[in-house]
Amino acid sequence: xxxxxTLDRYLPLWIALAMAxxxxxxxxxxxxESALDSLRIGTISLPIALGLILMMYPVLAKVRxxxxxxxxxxxxxxxxxxxxxxxxxxxxxxTLAWIFLADQPEFRxxxxxxxxxxxxxxxxxxxxxxxxDREATALLVAINSLFQIVAYSLLGWFYLTAxxxxxxxxxxxxxxxxxxxxxxxxIFLGIPLLAGYVTRLVGIRRRGAEWYETRFLxxxxxxxxxxxxxxxVLLFAIQGDAITEDPLDVAxxxxxxxxxxxxxxxxxxxxxxxxxxxxxxxxxxxFTAASNNFELAIAVAIGVFGASSxxxxxxxxxxxxxxxxxxxxxxxxxxxxxxxxxGHTLAG
Numbered sequence: 001x002x003x004x005x006t007l008d009r010y011l012p013l014w015i016a017l018a019m020a021x022x023x024x025x026x027x028x029x030x031x032x033e034s035a036l037d038s039l040r041i042g043t044i045s046l047p048i049a050l051g052l053i054l055m056m057y058p059v060l061a062k063v064r065x066x067x068x069x070x071x072x073x074x075x076x077x078x079x080x081x082x083x084x085x086x087x088x089x090x091x092x093x094x095t096l097a098w099i100f101l102a103d104q105p106e107f108r109x110x111x112x113x114x115x116x117x118x119x120x121x122x123x124x125x126x127x128x129x130x131x132x133d134r135e136a137t138a139l140l141v142a143i144n145s146l147f148q149i150v151a152y153s154l155l156g157w158f159y160l161t162a163x164x165x166x167x168x169x170x171x172x173x174x175x176x177x178x179x180x181x182x183x184x185x186x187i188f189l190g191i192p193l194l195a196g197y198v199t200r201l202v203g204i205r206r207r208g209a210e211w212y213e214t215r216f217l218x219x220x221x222x223x224x225x226x227x228x229x230x231x232x233v234l235l236f237a238i239q240g241d242a243i244t245e246d247p248l249d250v251a252x253x254x255x256x257x258x259x260x261x262x263x264x265x266x267x268x269x270x271x272x273x274x275x276x277x278x279x280x281x282x283x284x285x286x287f288t289a290a291s292n293n294f295e296l297a298i299a300v301a302i303g304v305f306g307a308s309s310x311x312x313x314x315x316x317x318x319x320x321x322x323x324x325x326x327x328x329x330x331x332x333x334x335x336x337x338x339x340x341x342x343g344h345t346l347a348g
Contacts, residue, residue, distance in 0.1 A: 011323050018229040022236025032237050052299045055227030058220045060196030064138040081140050084289040085118045094159050096256035110314020116155050118144045119291030126326050130333040132283035140288045153182030184303030235316050238308045253314050257321040265290035265329050279340045283333050294318040
């Protein structure tokens, strides 16, 4: 943990303080929701949109897009990652959401949105701390970034509308169009993705890769956290009444998330071990599959359903649960690394 900056090391604390600050702000300024409504285009609050794009851009400026052409020796890892991220993960979250939140359609929908948003951000930190394969992690992050632009809206419609109808589940008349999700994804992922790509392309060409990686990225990196905390403050200011009136709602959202992160990590690590990928790539596979892009999930929930919705609340609970759980899984991974390098089998 000492390898993390002060900002990253205490991320759970900053998130908790931002939540508390948001609740206090909503209590002392009860008119804040109306003020934010006056700065809205459709369902999108402009101040919240600013925070969301701000927290996405530094992360996407880190992605090594130039490595997308080097897929030759990564095919097993790539195939496993795509299956785990885009088939197993969303299906598992869909199942848990319906098991634990069948009577709460807004929270259930918010969880499914979280499950569809595959990690492109914090996984770079978890992977580095767990001594995983940095280059393979960067490659998977780049693939997930581009795949989300193409597939997120289609998968959102499938898991939120088509699959419940197919299974005969009572969705209480809820429907979401592909266009609603696609529009939000293009705004909140497409804009920072394009900006990140152009920034990297121009920065490396003009100043070189060393300057870009060691000077520029550390300067803009903290703005991702600033954007996240700013967004959480505003969301919890808006959601304050709903949270304080029934804090058990937060606990009900957190429980399936805890199960999800644990299961995805365990299944992915086991899959890497079975395929003999080696510890470094197995850890890469496990963390990229177990993590989620909560920035995009929050953006989609707000953009489609509004900042005061239950879907937005479920999205905000995501990083509150994910950050401490993934920190714990880093230690689990390092323990498994010692077992691996010590010549023991993971089975015993």
